[in-house]
Amino acid sequence: MAKRKEEKTNVMRILDQRKIPYTAHFYEETQGPEGTREYGLHVAEALGQDPRRGFKTLAARGASGGIYVFEVPAPESLDLKKAARAVGEKSVELLRVAEINEVTGYIRGGCSPVGMKKRYPTVFHETALAYETIYISGGKIGAQVEIAPQALLELLGASASDITAQ
Template identity: 75%
Template sequence: MAKKKDEKTNVMRILDQKKIPYTARFYEEGDGPMGSREYGLHVAQTLGIDPARSFKTLVARGASKGIYVFEVPAAENLDLKKAARAVGEKSIELLHVAEINAVTGYIRGGCSPIGMKKQFPTVLHASALNFDTIDISGGKIGASVELSPRDLLNLVGGTAADIIV
């Protein structure tokens, strides 16, 4: 059976509109593990990418009820205390799976810091700045984009900090 033509996602259209260079990558969705860490590693392995430069998107709510986006390497876990300090909150907790779509417009496993319903404060793990390019979600399960971490930070108005365990 012929593979269908991969369509551009909203993330890719935004990058095109802003004239930000990127490389689109597509993979078969399959039945990979759905835990955040396991899924991130599965995607990196499927695409043949070093997990240190493959970033997953995590969305959290602070004590003030503000929403925050964190980009962490696929093999790592978010440190909630470090993340809270990075955004000036007393504490944060990850959004429940049931809330992700309503808050971001994306589904679990396809959440990207680019193109959410609203631009939330975004923090990229500082290790991303050690690479010329990183991979992030392309805005749907089965798609990712490779781009400069500096371009990503400029686009989303984000910051970089040590936010992993």
């Protein structure tokens, strides 16, 4: 897929303001597959990156009504029971597609943990810390940022835990 001219996104502006190093990657916006797992793999393939280093952003609501953000490797699925334990909830369920923009400020496929409308408790799958850099959404479809996971976790006040299905 052809790469596009670099355009700064809100995510990139926030990282620039905080002086957090990152590399922007752009890919052709195409109609990708429907599921989040398949879409994450589609993006990794478009950029020629290891899909295990590409993290997808999933927003969920806990039994208490609180909103949580989970970051899992593109080939993996979120285990809702593990996710609930990681945030101290009895249960969590993913937000409906119609709620994503209202809650996060982003659209499905372009949701990033950086720059959401509010700061929500965020949990990365523990494998994020095994890499020198990981990829997350740049805040819009067609943009990704490559960033050191420790810097990202510090920026977000995030934690890391085993939150994927086996």
